[in-house]
Amino acid sequence: MLRPIMRGLFWDGSSVRLRRDLASVQAREGEVVLRVRSVGICDTDLQIVRGYMGFRGVLGHEFVGVDAQGQRYVAEINNACRRCAACVAGRTSHCPHRTVLGIVDHDGAMADEVAVPRANLHAVPEAVEDHRAVFVEPLAAAFQVIEQVRVTDTDRVAVLGDGKLGILCARVLRTVTPHVTLVGRHAHKLALAGDTITQRRSSELSDARHTFDVVVDATGSPSGLEDAVRLTRPRGTVVLKTTVAGPHALSLAPVVIDELTVVGSRCGPFARAIDALARDLVDVRSLVSEVFPLDRAEEAFACASTRGVAKVVIDVAG
Ligand SMILES: [Zn+2]
Ligand SMILES: [Zn+2]
Numbered sequence: 001m002l003r004p005i006m007r008g009l010f011w012d013g014s015s016v017r018l019r020r021d022l023a024s025v026q027a028r029e030g031e032v033v034l035r036v037r038s039v040g041i042c043d044t045d046l047q048i049v050r051g052y053m054g055f056r057g058v059l060g061h062e063f064v065g066v067d068a069q070g071q072r073y074v075a076e077i078n079n080a081c082r083r084c085a086a087c088v089a090g091r092t093s094h095c096p097h098r099t100v101l102g103i104v105d106h107d108g109a110m111a112d113e114v115a116v117p118r119a120n121l122h123a124v125p126e127a128v129e130d131h132r133a134v135f136v137e138p139l140a141a142a143f144q145v146i147e148q149v150r151v152t153d154t155d156r157v158a159v160l161g162d163g164k165l166g167i168l169c170a171r172v173l174r175t176v177t178p179h180v181t182l183v184g185r186h187a188h189k190l191a192l193a194g195d196t197i198t199q200r201r202s203s204e205l206s207d208a209r210h211t212f213d214v215v216v217d218a219t220g221s222p223s224g225l226e227d228a229v230r231l232t233r234p235r236g237t238v239v240l241k242t243t244v245a246g247p248h249a250l251s252l253a254p255v256v257i258d259e260l261t262v263v264g265s266r267c268g269p270f271a272r273a274i275d276a277l278a279r280d281l282v283d284v285r286s287l288v289s290e291v292f293p294l295d296r297a298e299e300a301f302a303c304a305s306t307r308g309v310a311k312v313v314i315d316v317a318g
Contacts, residue, residue: 008058008111009297009314011049018297022058025113032118034065034073036316039109040134041304043163043220044243045102049301053103060110061102064124064133066317072124074136075116076270077101082119093267110297110314122270128277131291131313135168135284136273141241142168143276144268145216146176149237153177158211160202160227161218162189164287164310165241169216170197171282181212183227188308192286202227210234210258216265217242226250234258239265287311 004024010017027033040062048055061077080087080095087095101116102108124133142165151157155177159170162184170182170193181198183205184190190199205211210233217224218241228238229250238260255262276282289310292300297314304312 006112007294008107009060009294009301011056011059013056016049016059016298016301018295022111025107025111025115027115030117030119031115032067032121033113033115034067034075036060036063036065036109036111036114037072038130038134039063039314039316040138041301041312041314042138043165045301046305048103055103055105057102058107058109058111058114059102060108060114060314061100062134062137063109063114064130064136065109065114072130072133073121074124074133074270074274075101075122076120076267077103077137078267079106079117079120110294110316112294112316122274124274125278128274130315131288132277132284134313135287135311136270136277137267138165139168139172139273139276139282139284140268140270141165141266142172142268143272144265145169145239145241146172147269147272148263148265149214149239151176151214155179155213156211157181157214157216158183158231159216159218160184160224160231161220161242162186162193163218163220166216166218167193167287167310168282168284169218169241172276173214173216175276175281186308189310192310194283194286205231210236212236214239229254229258229260232258232260235260237261237263239263241265284311288313291315 008022010019039060078093079099080092081097099106156179158181160183174180182193183200214237215228215232216239217228287310291313294316
């Protein structure tokens with residue numbers, strides 16, 4: 001029997017191309033096929049086409065879709081085996097056998113359809129429209145910071161990096177303390193954070209030391225960790241969100257001398273992110289720069305790589 005075909009934005013290792021000849025998605029055991037409604041382009045997608053993770057296939061992991069019954073869902077991106085010791089202990093996002101949607105060995109959501117494990121689904125309340133629902137995954141990653149580190153309303157917190165993740169982390173931290181500073185290189189990107197968050201150019205803080213109780217590195221650059229260590233007060237906490245920092249020679253002596261706690265931080269709680277969007281605790285609308293239909297996905301991808309552009313959203317069903 002001839003299987004129906006679908007569209008999908010496909011990375012083959014040398015180019016990003018909208019293909020119209022992909023086989024329709026088949027659900028494997030435990031999976032559900034969703035029709036994709038909208039999908040966001042993430043910096044991770046841009047890094048994949050520069051070689052990150054060696055991925056090949058349909059890109060996209062920040063999406064909202066609908067099942068055969070018409071229910072809207074977002075889905076966690078780590079597809080765990082749910083049988084190994086890590087999974088049984090509840091660390092499914094660290095399952096050593098996992099695939100990751102649109103990142104490791106599993107086709108992503110920049111397509112008409114996507115297959116995801118039923119166990120990964122989270123229903124989206126009506127109050128959260130599609131263009132905010134695509135932020136659940138990165139917003140959950142931002143909430144992971146306050147899942148891992150106890151931040152109180154007297155804590156002075158800095159987020160290094162004025163990209164989308166940095167801004168989301170700053171906004172989430174702003175829900176627990178008024179003392180949040182976003183540090184970045186670009187005035188226009190810093191301004192996106194809004195005026196309840198203090199904005200500082202990196203150059204203004206180049207001589208500062210021990211200024212903050214908690215510093216989050218979301219720079220995506222090798223120098224971020226070094227700056228974070230310098231800016232954190234003794235016995236303070238450094239949170240690392242940067243995954244692609246290349247090799248660098250950081251002296252770890254300040255971590256010892258200042259008795260810093262260093263926390264690596266990745267995927268986070270979807271339920272908390274959905275709740276924050278439903279209650280409008282964290283604004284994400286202002287981060288959408290452009291919206292493209294799937295037929296113009298290649299253009300959307302090029303747009304997302306342009307300097308100064310925040311979130312680019314692709315509408316699939318429309
Ligand atoms: Zn992402
Ligand atoms: Zn497992």
